[in-house]
Amino acid sequence: MKRSLITRSAVLAAATLALTGCSTGGSDTTAGASAVCEDSTEPVTLSLAAWGLSTSTDFQTLTDSFHLENPNITVELAEYDATDYDTQLTADLAAGSAPDLYPIKTITTFPTYQEGGQLLDVSEVTDVLGADYPGIEYYTTDGAAYAVPYRQDAWYLYYNKELFDLAGVSYPDGTWTWDEYDDVAVELTENLEAAGQQNVKGTYLHSWATALQSFATAQAGSDEAYFAADWDYMVPFYERAIALQDAGAQENYGVVTTNSLTYQGQFGTQKTAMMPMGSWYIAALLSQRESGDADVFEWGIAPAPQVDDTTLDHPVTQGNPTAIGINAAIDDAKACAAKDFLTYVSSEPAAVELAGIGLRPSYTADVVTDTVFSQEGMPTDPESRVAFSTLEAHPDAPLGSDTPALQNILKDAHSAILSGAVSPEDGIAQAMERARSEGLG
Amino acid sequence: MATLDVTASAPAPVPATVTPKAPRRERAPGSRLRRRNTLIGWTFILPNFIGFATLTLVPVVILLYLGFTSWNAFGAATFTGTDNFERLVRDTTFHTALKNTIYFAVMHIPLTLGASLGLALLLNRKMRGMAFFRTVAFFPYITSIVAIAVVWNMLFSPEAGVINQMLMAIGIDDPPGWTTSTTWAMPAIVIVATWRDMGYYMLLFLAGLQAIPSELYEAARVDGASAVQRFRNVTLPSLRPTTFFVTVMLTIASFKIFDLILVMTNGGPGTSTLVLSQYIYRKGFVENDFGYASAIAVVLFVICLGVTVLQFLANKRRDA
């Protein structure tokens, strides 16, 4: 009930913003679009693959406001399953029954669709946006772009100010390396226990392999090392995680998996004082506070800890750009309208609307950050604001056609190492060997 | 339900009054009769076969072909001969998955067979509450797999879990790590799989037990056969077609195990519970290597079919 009220008011706010933004940013984008292809007033109906329609409103918001600006183009949503999106989409593309436009939900599947010839060249749209627009590089192959990013997630360090105060530890100030993070996690755990909080840990590492490996690759690895399966750079990250587990400052991996712990439950009900997690959790946390599933407490976000102090100015973190592409099998007559839609989703008005419903858009501007932080329950300190927008985000893994296979191997290594079946060094060495036996690397 | 009405409304009227006549009429115009028989046989099979052939058989035949190609699901497949199979020979992950699959099947088949037959015998009686207990036994099969995974993982939790608490209470100081241990994860899966499947196969055994004429037991009793003798000489032989059916289905299902592992361990820790079906799914839908995935499916198919044919032959020999 409450949730729908929030979303409804958010939609209203977004719609108002869109209407007012129409005169400035709006005209710009249509100008850009008409430069891309010939404007037509013929009514066009496009279909767009989408998921989670009954709860999340991002797609509906985008298509509705786009239609306000372009009355002759209607974008209809085709619902897909959020978890098995790629399975369903692959089947539809193979059978020729896929929608005109589809988001690349998991960035690592992009090479599959692109190399499979399932995406239309959309360089006309991205040329207007410019090469600095976040995320475009990841969707560009041989100089041509095949999808346009509209969402740019990023990982932060979430922290519970009240637990920090209780433990008498000062808040993360944006200068942390992983070593400091480890020390603080141990200190928090000890002090909180002394303060009578037996079941609270200093930090929480969720069970996903990317929660650890993507940081390692973004901060200590390189594309070349990743594709060559030279993964030694991951070993220190694993050694740190194991040390935190052994010190009791972080919930044991075995407990996380066997008890199906959720990161929302751990941070939301104050079982942990810190947690590295993606920007999507902001919206979830706010709505859980509202519904009573999460406690109400003061919190903040800090940049992800770094390997050393050389990157503190512009912290390197992980976070995927989500993009929308055009089905290569689209009707020629519709391609122009589809490109108009892509121009719109990457524009400022669209970004403000996405920010209004708690998402982190690709388009960056103060007005976007303002919109995010104007929501009730958001931190008010300036550090959190800076942390939100100042960063360099790398996707889950470097992109190539081998990426999914390499990721599968690394996932297995992750569970083997963190469950204690092998040492970090041996686990990574075995994974590298396995990659070679499959003809990768 | 409708068919059950059929049972009720047509109470087996014919055969009792008929006295078998001496040697049946000669099948003299053999070929003609055979053709007629074939025709009638086909009419029985056809309603099912039309659906089966177009929707299952054709895709399966296509799959067999895809095993010899490179295909990313989009566009045409490129014929690559036996490349995929040569790759399989070198692929150590495939070897692990194959070993794990066999390991699972070898443990799961006898356990489930024993448990379901035991349950069926235990619950095949006219006592108060049997309907309730049968329903209970069937419950694991219909409980949501998400709930199954969550609860069993909790029960198996190395430190906080109920199972290890109990093991420690009876004096086992160093209980296994179950789903967090590369050694114990597969046995843990086998336990859950047996628990889930036994009610399903129990039902099949119950149907088989119902079909045994009670006259046979009475006759055996008159002959002074003991309980054990009656079980060995009446129950088991009469149950043969059912046992055969259950064994074949169970074998195939064990080799194809997928969903339970996916939700419980997702193949981990490491690759300790990675099985063939899951590897097929990974190669196909995660890595879009559908040609290679099909090749693995062909191998799985050949294994299943080989084991099934062996079972058929064994069954035939015992029949003879």
Place this chain on the structure above:
Amino acid sequence: MASLTLDRPAPPPAQRRDPRRTRRLLSAALLYTVLVVAAAAIMLPFFWMVVSSLKNNNQIFTVPVQWLPDPAVWQNYLDIWDKSEMSRWLRTTLLLSITVTLLQLFTGSFAAYGFAKMRFPGRDVLFLAYIGTIAVPWQAYMIPQFILMTRLGLSNTLWAMVALQAFGAFGVFLMKQFYESIPEELSEAARIDGLSEYAIWWRIVLPLSGPALATLALLTFVNTWNDYLGPLIYLRNPDIWTIQIGLRSLVSQYNAEYALIMTGSVLSVLPIAIIFLLGQRYFVQGIATSGLKG
């Protein structure tokens, strides 16, 4: 376990003596104790499902496990009807399951007669083809099948689900095995009496296969009801979603709302449990014996 069963009836030919009776009572008591304990253990995950549906979301996965809700939250059982299309999913699935079950019973038992009681060249090879397809994991031929169904115009319709489920090899195999346990003399006699093969199937074999038909009906119903991958691939239109795919969308959309998901799971199991309990008596009656009497 086997010996336990067989201890049961065998009353001594002479009149009953007291110790014998005490022993029987004792063994019955023991049996019930064992059954009750086993039942409790078997039902534990279901119990957890129910308990979770009565909790707050973030109380479900905790260390240590909280076995009883405190306080019990009944709100989910009211919310779910608003937050989801639960009643429509249940209706669609019921309709689909009944259709599939009827079709499978008919085509399965009909084809099984051909395989079990008729002799013609190619029969065994054909049967092996049936078994063979069971041995292929579905996810391996899912895409070719999907392309085929789409060409036939079936995808994104409930007909796709009917087509997928109603012609399975399972029913054919099950019924064939059962028919083989029916003595050949019965159909021979009927043949001499001049009955056609169809009449033999309808008037003699079918009435004898009550328990097998009931089993096939129940298992087909349950499998159709619980199928999730099939609807996931074929049904995009939310108007024709089945209960499993609906639940799945709940999981995806309310991915942190485990209590709601568990509520949905409990509700999805209940109809099956009821049908099972009602179908019980068809297993209890020894229908099969009647044909041999007289």
